Amino acid sequence: MADLEFSNIYKHFNGVYALQNASFSCDRGEVHALLGENGAGKSTLIKILSGAYTADAGEIKLFGRKLGIRKPTDAMNCGIGTVYQELSTIPDLTVSENIFIGRIPQNKIGYFQKKKLYQMTAELFREYDVHDIDPDAPAYKLSLSKRQTVEIMRVLSKKPDVVILDEATSALTENKVRWLLSLARKLADENRIVIFISHRMAEIQEVCDNITILRNGMTVGEMNVKDVVMDKVISLMLGRKIEGYFPDVVNSVIDEKLLEVRNLTYTQILNSVSFDLYRGEVLGLGGLAGQGQAELLLAVFGIVRPKGEIKLDGEPHKIKTPQESLKKGIALVPEDRGAQGLLMSFPIGYNISLPSLKKMTNGPFLDKKKEKDTVSAYMNSLQIKAESSEMAVMNLSGGNQQKVVLAKMLATKPKLLLMHDITRGVDVGTKKEIFSLVRDLAKEGCGIIYFSTDIEELVNLCDRILVMYDGRIGAVLSGKDMTKENIVSASIGALP
Numbered sequence: 176m177a178d179l180e181f182s183n184i185y186k187h188f189n190g191v192y193a194l195q196n197a198s199f200s201c202d203r204g205e206v207h208a209l210l211g212e213n214g215a216g217k218s219t220l221i222k223i224l225s226g227a228y229t230a231d232a233g234e235i236k237l238f239g240r241k242l243g244i245r246k247p248t249d250a251m252n253c254g255i256g257t258v259y260q261e262l263s264t265i266p267d268l269t270v271s272e273n274i275f276i277g278r279i280p281q282n283k284i285g286y287f288q289k290k291k292l293y294q295m296t297a298e299l300f301r302e303y304d305v306h307d308i309d310p311d312a313p314a315y316k317l318s319l320s321k322r323q324t325v326e327i328m329r330v331l332s333k334k335p336d337v338v339i340l341d342e343a344t345s346a347l348t349e350n351k352v353r354w355l356l357s358l359a360r361k362l363a364d365e366n367r368i369v370i371f372i373s374h375r376m377a378e379i380q381e382v383c384d385n386i387t388i389l390r391n392g393m394t395v396g397e398m399n400v401k402d403v404v405m406d407k408v409i410s411l412m413l414g415r416k417i418e419g420y421f422p423d424v425v426n427s428v429i430d431e432k433l434l435e436v437r438n439l440t441y442t443q444i445l446n447s448v449s450f451d452l453y454r455g456e457v458l459g460l461g462g463l464a465g466q467g468q469a470e471l472l473l474a475v476f477g478i479v480r481p482k483g484e485i486k487l488d489g490e491p492h493k494i495k496t497p498q499e500s501l502k503k504g505i506a507l508v509p510e511d512r513g514a515q516g517l518l519m520s521f522p523i524g525y526n527i528s529l530p531s532l533k534k535m536t537n538g539p540f541l542d543k544k545k546e547k548d549t550v551s552a553y554m555n556s557l558q559i560k561a562e563s564s565e566m567a568v569m570n571l572s573g574g575n576q577q578k579v580v581l582a583k584m585l586a587t588k589p590k591l592l593l594m595h596d597i598t599r600g601v602d603v604g605t606k607k608e609i610f611s612l613v614r615d616l617a618k619e620g621c622g623i624i625y626f627s628t629d630i631e632e633l634v635n636l637c638d639r640i641l642v643m644y645d646g647r648i649g650a651v652l653s654g655k656d657m658t659k660e661n662i663v664s665a666s667i668g669a670l671p
């Protein structure tokens with residue numbers, strides 16, 4: 176008998192099955208991957224183990240004992256620790272308060288012991304090789320990657336026997352991904368059970384021992400990682416083969432400058448950045464994460480105010496607020512869809528129509544029908560999988576949430592679309608849809624800045640590529656220079 180066994184788990188939400196007969200098992204000392212398209216049921220399965228949901232049927236056994244988990248604290252008491260897909264650090268608390276929330280040391284008369292708390296965090300960081308985060312820093316000041324690291328530390332501080340990482344690498348920078356992969360291995364070597372959910376096959380092959388593949392809430396395959404044949408895995412995930420992953424790039428660049436950026440400089444982060452973007456162009460933005468790409472997009476959108484000059488359609492573009500940008504036809508798909516992109520507890524429809532409500536009026540009144548039609552048009556064209564537009568965004572799978580962000584931005588009918596790593600944590604099927612959408616928008620004359628940390632996407636989707644390195648544009652690649660080798664060289668500052 177295996178140390179952890181899920182047998183025939185069922186779970187439905189309002190009559191729609193998220194899990195129907197999902198099973199898998201793993202042992203101590205093992206890193207076990209759960210693989211499947213967005214919406215396959217991976218998060219639901221692990222949320223049952225962590226007590227966030229209860230199963231309709233089926234059973235879970237841990238170390239031979241049937242688990243009767245009813246709430247998250249039960250799971251914690253059984254030694255189960257979960258790093259959820261959506262970040263949940265509390266912005267106003269410090270790093271150490273976030274980690275030890277509910278367990279902050281107090282003295283006899285109830286005063287918080289700040290120094291002790293700091294030491295506990297510092298010790299934890301030493302144990303797990305975290306060197307770049309100040310235990311006293313407020314969480315809102317941290318990058319997405321560091322916040323994710325804090326969440327991982329919160330879970331590990333409880334010394335769980337079972338560690339669940341639900342797409343934890345998708346928010347991490349390249350260095351931190353390396354760190355987490357060796358951490359996962361170390362935890363398994365300490366004889367714990369690690370459940371690892373990721374869409375990145377290379378990571379899975381590097382660190383996992385066994386793989387369970389889910390499709391439509393069902394277990395459709397289990398294999399040892401040594402026996403992985405990529406085509407087989409993908410066809411199991413999709414139940415079909417994906418053809419034409421990247422769309423044909425038909426040059427739609429019009430010889431009209433949409434955006435002119437000159438000498439943008441912002442603290443140490445942007446250093447004299449200059450470039451042009453043409454109508455109908457998909458301009459790739461590459462480089463390692465954290466080289467100024469995020470700030471560049473935020474500067475054009477009006478959230479960050481650097482020195483230098485930006486012109487939109489030949490006119491000086493001096494924007495003070497994102498609202499002004501939206502009015503001028505600029506849209507941003509942001510880095511953190513939770514904090515910046517979506518109102519998680521609000522309905523899908525509300526999220527999609529919010530920024531474009533002004534375009535949906537009938538005289539002074541909101542045209543409800545127009546709003547409804549717009550929402551359903553985008554839900555259809557992007558194939559957002561939900562029972563209705565009334566469903567809260569937080570109940571959607573990660574990929575479908577990403578589509579809601581995109582729908583919301585497309586509904587504003589932008590002429591300039593800024594995209595921040597939109598395919599992060601998104602399954603292959605959804606990626607393919609997003610790629611064709613990007614090219615279709617360009618065909619309609621929209622100018623797009625497409626930031627991606629995935630080199631394949633840059634090479635296969637873009638008309639030109641700017642590679643950023645240390646706040647500067649390290650290389651501008653076009654035509655046959657748009658190779659993976661050139662992007663990698665420029666990313667590490669090795670291209671002349």
Ligand SMILES: Nc1ncnc2c1ncn2[C@@H]1O[C@H](COP(=O)(O)OP(=O)(O)O)[C@@H](O)[C@H]1O
Pocket residue numbers: 188189192193211212213214215216217218219220560561570571572573574
């Ligand atoms: N709280 C919920 N209410 C309604 N539907 C949900 C809820 N949580 C998940 N679902 C649905 O269950 C299915 C599986 O989702 P999920 O487990 O998040 O998939 P994955 O993690 O594999 O991407 C999806 O169709 C999703 O919309």
Ligand SMILES: [Mg+2]
Pocket residue numbers: 217218219260341572573
């Ligand atoms: Mg998920």
